[in-house]
Amino acid sequence: MTQSAGRPSSGARYVLEQTDDAGAPGEFVYRGLVRLPDADVPVEVRVAGATGAATATVDVAAVPPGGPRPEDLSRTAAALVRSATKAADTHARRPPRKIVRWRG
Numbered sequence: 001m002t003q004s005a006g007r008p009s010s011g012a013r014y015v016l017e018q019t020d021d022a023g024a025p026g027e028f029v030y031r032g033l034v035r036l037p038d039a040d041v042p043v044e045v046r047v048a049g050a051t052g053a054a055t056a057t058v059d060v061a062a063v064p065p066g067g068p069r070p071e072d073l074s075r076t077a078a079a080l081v082r083s084a085t086k087a088a089d090t091h092a093r094r095p096p097r098k099i100v101r102w103r104g
Contacts, residue, residue, distance in 0.1 A: 007035050011104035012068065014080055016045060018097050026050055028095055030081050034073050039064045041073060045081040052089065054082040076103055 006013070016032035026049030034041040042059040056078035060070045080103075085095045 008037055008102060010037060011102060012036055012073065012076070014043070014077055014099065014101045014103065016043065016077070016081060016099045018095060024048075028085065030099065032099075034058065034077065036064065036067055039067065041070075043073065043077050045077050047081060047085050047095075052082060052086055054078040054085070056081070 013035040014032070015035060016030040019029045019031050021029050028047040028049065030045040030047070032043060034043050039062060041062045043056055045054055045056040047054045056074040058070050058073045058077070063070050063073070080101050081099060084099050088095045
C-alpha cells in the first residue's frame with residue numbers, strides 16, 4: 001500500500017466508521033470507502049441490533065471498469081462489519097467506532 005494515498009497496490013482496503021445518524025431503532029450504520037488500487041467506492045453498511053444482520057450498499061457507479069463486482073464488495077463489507085460487531089456483542093462491548101480491513 002502506498003503511504004501517501006492510503007491506497008492498496010492490490011486488493012481492497014475497507015475503511016468504515018460508525019455514524020451518529022439514527023437508522024431504524026436499534027440499528028447501527030457504518031459509512032466509508034472501499035479503497036481499490038485505482039478508485040474509492042463509497043459503501044454503507046446497516047446492522048440490525050436485534051438480529052445482527054448486516055446489509056451493505058456500494059455506489060455501483062464508482063466501481064471502475066474491470067474492477068471487482070459491486071455485489072462482491074457489498075458482501076465482503078457486510079461480512080467484515082458483521083464479524084466486528086458480533087465479536088463486540090459476544091464480549092459485551094460497544095460496537096467498534098471504526099473498522100479497517102484489507103482483503104486481497
